[in-house]
Amino acid sequence: MFYAGNREMDSPLNSEIESFFDSAPPLNDRAAISEKLKEFIALNSSESGTRRVACVTSGGTTVPLEQRCVRYIDNFSSGHRGAASTEHLIKMGYAVIFLYRRGTCEPYCSSLPDDAFLECFEVTKESAVQVCQPYSEAVKRAIRDHHAAVAGGLLLKLPFTTIFEYLQMLQMIAVSSRSLGPCSMFYLAAAVSDFYVPWKSMAEHKIQSGSGPLDIQLLQVPKMLSVLRKEWAPMAFCISFKLETDAEILLEKADMARKKYGMHAVVANELLSRKEQVVVVTNNGKIPVYRDKTSSDSDVEKPLTKLLVDRHSVYIKDSNT
Numbered sequence: 001m002f003y004a005g006n007r008e009m010d011s012p013l014n015s016e017i018e019s020f021f022d023s024a025p026p027l028n029d030r031a032a033i034s035e036k037l038k039e040f041i042a043l044n045s046s047e048s049g050t051r052r053v054a055c056v057t058s059g060g061t062t063v064p065l066e067q068r069c070v071r072y073i074d075n076f077s078s079g080h081r082g083a084a085s086t087e088h089l090i091k092m093g094y095a096v097i098f099l100y101r102r103g104t105c106e107p108y109c110s111s112l113p114d115d116a117f118l119e120c121f122e123v124t125k126e127s128a129v130q131v132c133q134p135y136s137e138a139v140k141r142a143i144r145d146h147h148a149a150v151a152g153g154l155l156l157k158l159p160f161t162t163i164f165e166y167l168q169m170l171q172m173i174a175v176s177s178r179s180l181g182p183c184s185m186f187y188l189a190a191a192v193s194d195f196y197v198p199w200k201s202m203a204e205h206k207i208q209s210g211s212g213p214l215d216i217q218l219l220q221v222p223k224m225l226s227v228l229r230k231e232w233a234p235m236a237f238c239i240s241f242k243l244e245t246d247a248e249i250l251l252e253k254a255d256m257a258r259k260k261y262g263m264h265a266v267v268a269n270e271l272l273s274r275k276e277q278v279v280v281v282t283n284n285g286k287i288p289v290y291r292d293k294t295s296s297d298s299d300v301e302k303p304l305t306k307l308l309v310d311r312h313s314v315y316i317k318d319s320n321t
């Protein structure tokens with residue numbers, strides 16, 4: 001189902017978006033997600049003052065090539081940026097809706113090994129399960145911090161896999177958080193597919209090999225950033241990310257995206273240096289942000305989220321005057 005804030009404003013852009021949503025397979029657990037969102041937003045809004053709520057998107061979206069999907073196109077993202085940023089935002093007083101690709105990094109897990117379950121636990125002679133000593137502190141900290149955030153109503157995790165799921169869920173989050181007005185932030189770090197196969201023209205069964213090259217036409221995914229800004233959540237503070245592999249075109253492309261989609265800030269990053277530095281592009285300048293190299297466990301997400309939270313504070317103040 002497509003939600004437009006004002007049907008009279010329907011434009012060719014909206015009809016493309018409408019046809020994307022109409023052709024998408026409906027979310028399996030739409031009702032349950034909607035209920036969780038309603039509860040989370042209500043918990044973080046009160047008459048005495050609304051808490052700031054950020055929607056952090058993280059990980060890459062897939063584009064299935066078959067309805068009963070065996071093959072898909074993927075977008076690169078480990079999910080590190082989204083997970084680390086979520087932890088920093090929660091520390092700075094935000095509640096976070098973490099919309100993330102299943103299987104990518106999750107908040108509070110960065111100090112655990114990749115195969116944490118098998119690496120961190122062992123079976124004793126008495127057949128009990130215990131944490132292996134070297135991981136004891138890291139496991140305790142991860143469980144404690146994660147449980148505190150979830151039980152305290154500060155973290156809601158919603159997983160996606162495909163571009164269809166991602167965009168439907170982003171729309172649901174945006175529309176549900178409209179009541180938060182300027183206290184709502186969108187921090188769009190997920191790597192989103194630019195091209196897709198519409199569900200109705202997709203092969204149902206596994207595409208057979210043996211008959212020569214595969215010829216598939218991919219349509220352009222309509223850009224949802226303007227509609228997010230203008231219709232789904234018009235009062236929210238919106239930050240998108242621009243990823244390039246060619247540093248020469250990065251800043252120009254980021255500034256173009258900022259203007260075109262009306263973003264309050266675009267974070268420009270280059271694939272190889274993304275963990276060391278980013279540039280925040282706003283309407284009054286380009287601000288480089290660096291990881292603190294003097295500390296081995298520092299990340300660029302800490303100064304980045306701090307800067308964006310400060311900008312969000314100014315935005316909320318200006319919106320209230």
Ligand code: 9Z3
Pocket residue numbers: 059076077078079080081082188189190191192193240241242243244269271274
């Ligand atoms: C980013 O640029 C993120 O910073 C990264 C983070 C994906 C590079 P990791 O997850 O990496 O820590 O490994 N995300 C946005 C990428 C994107 O798809 N941007 C679109 C574009 O560039 C705009 S919405 O056109």
